[in-house]
Amino acid sequence: MMTFKQIKENKFIKFVSNKYVIVLTIFIVWMLFFDENSYLNHKELNDEIEKLESANEYFTKEIQSDKAIIDNLNHPDSLEKYAREQYRMKKKNEDIFIIEYDSVKE
Numbered sequence: 758m759m760t761f762k763q764i765k766e767n768k769f770i771k772f773v774s775n776k777y778v779i780v781l782t783i784f785i786v787w788m789l790f791f792d793e794n795s796y797l798n799h800k801e802l803n804d805e806i807e808k809l810e811s812a813n814e815y816f817t818k819e820i821q822s823d824k825a826i827i828d829n830l831n832h833p834d835s836l837e838k839y840a841r842e843q844y845r846m847k848k849k850n851e852d853i854f855i856i857e858y859d860s861v862k863e
Contacts (some may be wrong), residue, residue, distance in 0.1 A: 765771075772778060789796045830836045840846040847853050 788794075826839075829838055841853075845853060845855070
């Protein structure tokens, strides 16, 4: 069994008990976990940024596809086709029959 003097002379114990090492360790732990700008907060914010960037890409693609549809609807024929297909509009004295198929197959 080691005596107190032998423990005190151990290089590792000397290094760990140094006041600068103790202060530095406390500082690093504080900055990583407890500070307002901690690593954990930065990780959460980076995850949120990635989520918002992916949403931004999705909506940019949706805007481009909507612009293509709007450009296509500038022609009267395509506007009439779109109104008939999407909103089931019809001309006067015209009947529309909607046929729906059963999607469940036995």
